[in-house]
Amino acid sequence: MNFDFEREDDGFRTEARSWLTEHLADAGAELAGDRSGLAWERELGAGGWIGIGWDRTHGTYGNRTASLTQQIVWAEEYARSGAPRRIGHIGENLLAPTLIAYGDDAQRRRFLPAVARGEELWCQGYSEPDAGSDLAGVRTVAIRDGVVYRIRGQKIWTSLAREADWCFVLARTDPDERRHRGLSFLLVPMDQPGRIDVRPIRQMSGAADFNEVFFDGAVAAAGHAVGGEGAGWRVAMGLLALERGVSTLVQQIGFAAELSEVIAAAVRSGAVQDPLMSAQLIHHWAELKIMRWNAMRTLGASGDAGAPSVAKLLWGGWHQRLGELAMRVRGATAALGPADWSPEAPYELDPLQRLFLFTRADTIYGGSDEIQRTIIAERVLGLPRASRELPESRALRRADRR
Known part of the structure; x- marks a missing residue:
């Protein structure tokens, strides 16, 4: 198996290394004073380095095109340069490919250019206190109210929730359905005082990298349901497949x-x-x-x-x-x-x-x-599906039969 890069990749590596060296030096003082990391995201966006691996089927959004091996080159050079930790990762590598695959033209036009310019940051609203690994058990509810959804519930372990402008939220839009049915993938603005409360979670290391997010009537536009109402499980699983590229x-x-x-x-x-x-x-x-x-x-x-x-x-x-x-x-x-x-x-x-x-x-x-x-x-491997039923539920069902 050949893991070597091509000559074109070497040229791309030189370009990436030169750009990083020059711009990290030029932006040094500004980066040191910008604890949010947003200035560096905009610097990357202006250079066309955000979303270089996005599928171009639905158009370009101000970023350059790169082959798969060139994406690897950029990732390697970025890590080796000592550049700041990326705070736009969720928008660039999770939200954007998901919109390209499952969103409509209006959603792509609204959100992708802002991500490519490094102007809007995202967080991910999946896990809940009683639905972490078991994502189909989410209890956050979004009720349709005319042209908006009104969201109530709680998400947990949400990275970058304090910095993010938007959050993609997996919520139950059909309360009569159970498990993976009746879920929707909603794009929710985070700037909703009184409707969204973000609370840091202190870890045993002393850091607070994660947050609890409480939704109390938070609003999401009806047109911001990716894939349409009820398609949340399919979209959410598609996103998870993109998470480890x-x-x-x-x-x-x-x-x-x-x-x-x-x-x-x-x-x-x-x-x-x-x-x-x-x-x-x-x-x-x-x-x-x-x-x-x-x-x-x-x-x-x-x-x-x-x-x-x-x-x-x-x-x-x-x-x-x-x-x-x-x-x-x-x-x-x-x-x-x-x-x-x-x-x-x-x-x-x-x-x-x-x-x-x-x-x-x-x-x-x-x-x-x-x-x-x-x-x-x-x-x-095609093995039989494991039972998702809790032991206490099985015991109650057996007792009912007796």
């Missing part, structure tokens, strides 16, 4: 940087001299290479229903084990805080401690390992 390779570059930090910590502590520890580090390096090759092998494939689930199982477990390894190579010192800690000062974690704490969730968020294995079993 080229961005997976960017993620792996970040993983490589973290692995390098763990190796450096092992060298400093002397743990690398332990043959078992050294073998584990080498094993992690080899697994990361395999993940890259697997991602590139499946990236251009179509109709492989299990590829995203396999990828999630691979990186979720790998990254979680890396966090554990980061603590083992440091020994007892991994449990210590900074040398200048005092009761009066906030307790700060170092990067490897934050890595360990954050990776505890890797096998849960984005679809738990159990869900990914079920998808592979049912959709790829």
Whole structure:
């Protein structure tokens, strides 16, 4: 299998690297003072670097065209340049391809140019307190009221909800239907004071990367139901299939940087001299290479229903084990805080401690390992569908029969 890039890709790499070097230098002071990240998104948009992999079937939106390998090149160069963390990822890589595939012309004309210019940010309203991995169990309700829907309910684990201008929300528009029927995929403006309440969720690492979002009569235009009313499940599943594309390779570059930090910590502590520890580090390096090759092998494939689930199982477990390894190579010192800690000062974690704490969730968020294995079993291997009924429900049903 050939994973080499073509000569045209090398030219594209040079262009991408040069642009990033120049614009990161020019925008340095502005970026340092812009904690929101919006200025950098607009810089990328002006350069035509947002949405370079979008399907052009329905037109272009001010961005350049790039082949699949060139998209990989851009992702790699971006990660290696040390550029700011992207806050437009959800709009560019999830919402936009979904609108291209399932939206209508009016929706594409309204939303895609703003995403391509880096002017509007998005968040994702899927998970709920009682419907995380079981997405078909959402209880958020949207009732049609003339030319709008009025939304009531709660979403949780919503990244970027405080920064986002819009949220795509999976809600139940037919209260008489159950499970995946009667759902709609709605585009909801976040600037609705008194109707949308965003509350940060404090994690055990001290950060607040996620939020709870409460909808109390929030309004969405009837024309902003993607795919039409009742098509929510089909659109939502289509979006999830898009979630692990080229961005997976960017993620792996970040993983490589973290692995390098763990190796450096092992060298400093002397743990690398332990043959078992050294073998584990080498094993992690080899697994990361395999993940890259697997991602590139499946990236251009179509109709492989299990590829995203396999990828999630691979990186979720790998990254979680890396966090554990980061603590083992440091020994007892991994449990210590900074040398200048005092009761009066906030307790700060170092990067490897934050890595360990954050990776505890890797096998849960984005679809738990159990869900990914079920998808592979049912959709790829053709095994009998697992029962979704709760044990207590089965017990009540048996009691009724008696």
